Amino acid sequence: MIPATPGFVIAAPRSGSGKTTLTLGLLRAFARRGLRVAGAKCGPDYIDPAFHAAATGRPSFNLDTWAMEPSLVTALAARSGAACDLVICEGLMGLFDGVPSEAGRSGSSADVAAALGWPVLLIHDVGGQSQSAAAQIKGCCDYDPRIRIAGVVLNRVGSERHRRLVSDGIASFGLPVLGALPRSSAIVLPERHLGLVQAEETTELITRLDAMADFVEAHVDLDAVLALATRGQPNVGAHDAAPVRPPGQHIAIARDSAFSFLYPHVLTGWRDAGAALSFFSPLADEAPAADCDCAWLPGGYPELHAAQLASCHCFLDGMRTVATNRPVHGECGGYMVLGRSLTDASGTAHAMLGLLGLETSFGTRKLHLGYRDASLLADSRFGPAGTRLRGHEFHYATVTSDGGDAALASVQDAYGSLPTPSGTRRGNVTGSFFHAIAALREESGLGSAVKLPLSSKERN
Incomplete structure (x- = not known):
């Protein structure tokens, strides 16, 4: 079994950079275009997948390289993409953030991208930066040879001049800038002490998701994003067991x-x-x-x-x-x-x-x-x-x-x-x-x- 559906991982240098906004906006925008798109989530988060499912009408699975055996990660990626045109996997924390482990089992977003052969779409919060953003993005591109960062979306862009200064720096090493999201306090989801309020509790959820899709579609080149999606690598072996044994019939x-x-x-x-x-x-x-x-x-x-x-x-x-x-x-x-x-x-x-x-x-x-x-x-x-x-x-x-x-x-x-x-x-x-x-x-x-x-x- 291979995750044959094209996909990519949305990641960022740190938490709070806009991964969820970009992921939900893209999922909803592609679904509205008629694409059969599914979400996935790096790591143990159980709230984000419910929002993915609401945006697409399809289940979203967690992919966790620390908690899961490699065969289960790839089997679930293949299951995510079954009968779909595209899988968008939302990363966790910073791209390389994980726990001490053997190679490839840290639980990081980079491990998931490497295991599946999916490229990374980086979103970078450029608030308070201009050319220095390029140095951080270049560091992410060079840090781990297992993965390929295929494009970047800028977030919290203050002006056209700000966008141009950041983009010119990134152009120096050839990474395409696929979008620039302006600063906005309107595109948010409610939060509580464990993170986001659950999808089923969010008032006017579809309206909020459509607003995110409108926002992303207005500022990101969706055709270019779709073109960077890549088919996954062969599975390391079939995983034929339930992840957790059923406790009953x-x-x-x-x-x-x-x-x-x-x-x-x-x-x-x-x-x-x-x-x-x-x-x-x-x-x-x-x-x-x-x-x-x-x-x-x-x-x-x-x-x-x-x-x-x-x-x-x-x-x-x-x-x-x-x-x-x-x-x-x-x-x-x-x-x-x-x-x-x-x-x-x-x-x-x-x-x-x-x-x-x-x-x-x-x-x-x-x-x-x-x-x-x-x-x-x-x-x-x-x-x-x-x-x-x-x-x-x-x-x-x-x-x-x-x-x-x-x-x-x-x-x-x-x-x-x-x-x-x-x-x-x-x-x-x-x-x-x-x-x-x-x-x-x-x-x-x-x-x-x-x-x-x-x-x-x-x-x-």
Whole structure:
């Protein structure tokens, strides 16, 4: 399998340079022209892909060279481009920013571009610069011989004179300038403490996306951008396993404004492995499907809805019923809801499911951020003890008590930290703050897909 659809990576020398604006504007503009275009996202971000999907009408997958094996990265890139004319992959942070690792496995945008053979379209914030911008862009072009920067779009251009000064400097080494976006405070998306507000919560989302497309189309040469897209390189080997083992044959998944952080590639992998998925809304006081054999609470923003969740008795009773004889798992926000209590930012404690002894609080915010390499401490639906899962953690909650429950996994960060217990388990119930991205097959024995018979028709 090869990622045969032409594509490119949008990257920048640093965060905050305009990658998301350019990506969403291009995705929406090409889709409006009738192209079959799909998005992808470098790294572990689970919010940007939802905006990509809204702009194009097609799913957007994460491509993560640290958490995923090379075969999975290329398989997902090929899946992204299936039946499409173009894939636009949004980078993360700065182009070369990653974590310490073996070659090609740092999680950087450059690693993704190198692995797939896609060129890079650089966007550079030229605010406060003129000719000096060319020196930084030239450095990016020369820094890593594995990748090819095929063009640049300038952002926050103050005037025609400003654009000309910057462009003349870049012309000295032959890199084409494909667009110049003027300074604008109108083309923005709302934010909150974990980054952008989720796509489904953004008011007038399509109107906002069309405004981005209009803005980009007015200032970027779309035909030249389309021409730089390149077909990918051959895959390093077929990846025939679900990225994360399906925890059941029929998985009931919470999905609403409180529970929405679940990687699209994980859901797709579960479906490909034969699992049936059904969705329910805790905020609408819905219980998981009675015939499910596993219930899953993804991450999200339960702290913003804690009082409402505490009063949703159908949801609470339904989850407790499943937990009596079937597995239940929660990630990050879902993990907190599995616990005894959740204290919101105002200091008010709300009773949660009580399926774990965990007590968490937002009374004092503390950032927990980064990759996690987890080794399971006991057999579970994710695999036998010793199975390694790679994932990512991003939250501000503080654990005030673990309730004496056993740890789920031994976890290290990407910088060689000492292994520490993480997550908890009690009976059929497990939870963790890290979001699982993929299992390492050589460690976990997941060398082939887990084929499960469908227990019921998949429902949305």
